[in-house]
Amino acid sequence: MKTLTQTQTAPPAEPRTSLTSKGGGQRADRLFKSVALAAGLLVLAILGLILITTTRQAWPALSDQGLRFLTSTEWNPPAGKFGALAFIYGTGVVALLSLILSVPISIGIALFMTELAPRRLRGPAVAVIDLLAAVPSVVFGLWGILVVAPALVPIYQWFNDVFGGIPVLGKIFGSPVGGGRSFMTAGIILAIMITPIITSISREVFATVPSADKEAAYALGATRWEMIRGAVFPHSFGGLVGAVMLGLGRAMGETIAVALTIGAAVQVTPNIFAGGDAMPAVIVRQWGESGGEHTAALVGLGVVLFAITVVVNLFARLVVNRAEIRMKGAAS
Amino acid sequence: MNRNVLSRRVLAGVAGVALAALALAGCGGNDNNTSSNGSSNGGSDIASLSGNLKASGASFPNAYYQEVIDQLKTAAPNLTVNYNSVGSGTGKKEFGQGLTDFAGSDSTVKDTDGIAADSFLYVPTVAAPITVSYNLSGVSDLQFSPITLAKIFQTDIKKWNDPAIAADNPGKSLPDKNITVAHRSDGSGTTSNFTKYLDAAAPGVWKLKSGDTVNWPPTTQGGEKNTGVAQIIKQADGSVGYVDLSDATASGLTFAKIKNKDGTFVGPTIEGATAALAGAEVKDDLTYNPLNASGADAYPITAPTYILVKKSYRDATKAALVKAFVTYILTDGKSIAKDVNFATLPDALQQKALAQLDKIQS
Numbered sequence: 001m002k003t004l005t006q007t008q009t010a011p012p013a014e015p016r017t018s019l020t021s022k023g024g025g026q027r028a029d030r031l032f033k034s035v036a037l038a039a040g041l042l043v044l045a046i047l048g049l050i051l052i053t054t055t056r057q058a059w060p061a062l063s064d065q066g067l068r069f070l071t072s073t074e075w076n077p078p079a080g081k082f083g084a085l086a087f088i089y090g091t092g093v094v095a096l097l098s099l100i101l102s103v104p105i106s107i108g109i110a111l112f113m114t115e116l117a118p119r120r121l122r123g124p125a126v127a128v129i130d131l132l133a134a135v136p137s138v139v140f141g142l143w144g145i146l147v148v149a150p151a152l153v154p155i156y157q158w159f160n161d162v163f164g165g166i167p168v169l170g171k172i173f174g175s176p177v178g179g180g181r182s183f184m185t186a187g188i189i190l191a192i193m194i195t196p197i198i199t200s201i202s203r204e205v206f207a208t209v210p211s212a213d214k215e216a217a218y219a220l221g222a223t224r225w226e227m228i229r230g231a232v233f234p235h236s237f238g239g240l241v242g243a244v245m246l247g248l249g250r251a252m253g254e255t256i257a258v259a260l261t262i263g264a265a266v267q268v269t270p271n272i273f274a275g276g277d278a279m280p281a282v283i284v285r286q287w288g289e290s291g292g293e294h295t296a297a298l299v300g301l302g303v304v305l306f307a308i309t310v311v312v313n314l315f316a317r318l319v320v321n322r323a324e325i326r327m328k329g330a331a332s
Numbered sequence: 333m334n335r336n337v338l339s340r341r342v343l344a345g346v347a348g349v350a351l352a353a354l355a356l357a358g359c360g361g362n363d364n365n366t367s368s369n370g371s372s373n374g375g376s377d378i379a380s381l382s383g384n385l386k387a388s389g390a391s392f393p394n395a396y397y398q399e400v401i402d403q404l405k406t407a408a409p410n411l412t413v414n415y416n417s418v419g420s421g422t423g424k425k426e427f428g429q430g431l432t433d434f435a436g437s438d439s440t441v442k443d444t445d446g447i448a449a450d451s452f453l454y455v456p457t458v459a460a461p462i463t464v465s466y467n468l469s470g471v472s473d474l475q476f477s478p479i480t481l482a483k484i485f486q487t488d489i490k491k492w493n494d495p496a497i498a499a500d501n502p503g504k505s506l507p508d509k510n511i512t513v514a515h516r517s518d519g520s521g522t523t524s525n526f527t528k529y530l531d532a533a534a535p536g537v538w539k540l541k542s543g544d545t546v547n548w549p550p551t552t553q554g555g556e557k558n559t560g561v562a563q564i565i566k567q568a569d570g571s572v573g574y575v576d577l578s579d580a581t582a583s584g585l586t587f588a589k590i591k592n593k594d595g596t597f598v599g600p601t602i603e604g605a606t607a608a609l610a611g612a613e614v615k616d617d618l619t620y621n622p623l624n625a626s627g628a629d630a631y632p633i634t635a636p637t638y639i640l641v642k643k644s645y646r647d648a649t650k651a652a653l654v655k656a657f658v659t660y661i662l663t664d665g666k667s668i669a670k671d672v673n674f675a676t677l678p679d680a681l682q683q684k685a686l687a688q689l690d691k692i693q694s
Contacts, residue, residue, distance in 0.1 A: 179568045287422070
């Protein structure tokens, strides 16, 4: 290599040396590299420290309960029994319900705003959606218990009357609980809360689709829907999964709105109209009056929630990587 | 793109300002409400006190303490007291760590609470009845025996026309409606006292034990704080729950009479609570248990609350302030208690509580 550059003519070598020497040389480069590396590692360190300290605080409960902490549904502080399965289940069900309700609507809104809406409608539409994100979660929660929950009881009852006799659906649309605070109510409130997040990220993602791709699809005689399916979706699949993951993260971690609307019952049931409970909600409600192993068990819930969030995010990464190769390959 | 970002920021700003304005308006409203019924009858010695006290703990007596603190603003303008209603558990923790000067607690101190034994004193302050409130359209004046109550709250009884409820309410026509049980979803001294009562009054029947959080049956509904439970009861026809008298009255709930130890049905009133206090046995450390107390007029679900003070304060002025404030609660504050539905201590217990304060050293 050296011999090659030496044999070449001088002019191309000169600008290269002036570039490196004026900026303070490779030292600045190395400094920049180490600062950036430190910043990156700091995130990992913070996450690691959180995990270590919370696990240590939760240890009295985790070691005493053993695997039962994850597999038992009995959460009975006076009896010293702490099984988190019902709360893990509740967190999962509520997050799933909110995604089922929110994702189609969010992507629909984002598509409308990027592909369909007339230009002068876009500004106001964006403003309204963003305004929804500015509403504090406790307001959603209060609205949920004061207005939504009681209003939904007759609707739940109708679902139960119609689907009650059908084998699987009958179990899912079971008999609604009296006050209306249930998995479904919490899911609906959460869906409204995560819609602005998923919408605005999807919108940004759709906006990055090169117009050349879209025009190429039109040129081949595609209708608007065919263009969206053939050009927009493959290009933005990774970003959409990212948007949904952010929404899911918010849904799993949301505390006060869920605490208010989910009904605080410790159970694992397929009935989405029954009361349940979720991990963050349990932590915030029981913390104030807890002591000893109960406190440790609540911290333990935090550890489990943290671990689940990390696993879900890693899984999402994997899905994105796999699918991007496949879908982009198919599109090109 | 840039415009979008800008407009988003502006919107967030506008929303923030609006929220701040709302919060301010809320505070202003509260101030007006509370200061209107404060009167200036403070003793002359308390007026000269100055300094500040920090405290936290039980939410159950919070309404009363805040009312007292508000009245102190005129009686002792240089004394500031902050009572943070965070729950007995957190209150005890913060007190144990020395973050606060005194703590409010509905329950006695356990080994796990982080307060060194013999480092503190109990001072009983007030007591209040916990109501069994219900919402059943067309039916009023219900009454329950403890056994029936225990069965309702652990959902052994599922319908309002159950024979056990009918037996407690002779001559009443009860509807064939499902019972929705409402309970506290947060850890709470109210839950602790209510379940302790059921444990004591319905032995063998009540199976959920007692505690700040118990394992309620899955078909019940949980509400946040006393007001949250009151909200469920108000909204759902056929619901029943336990709410402290002050919040139940404020929410306009209907409450039931409960059969006491002597066999009479008594409603949740201040008089009933005072009668329960008179019938309760007071221990040497001044903890006492008015739950399921004897006496013909005693309301059986009466909950006590205490202030925990340190036996010795490093700072002599701090000790004097704590002593003066708690004395004020026990004496001058008494007149406020009834307005906010709290029962004051019988004279004998009040004297003991005041004597307890004299043990504080500095």
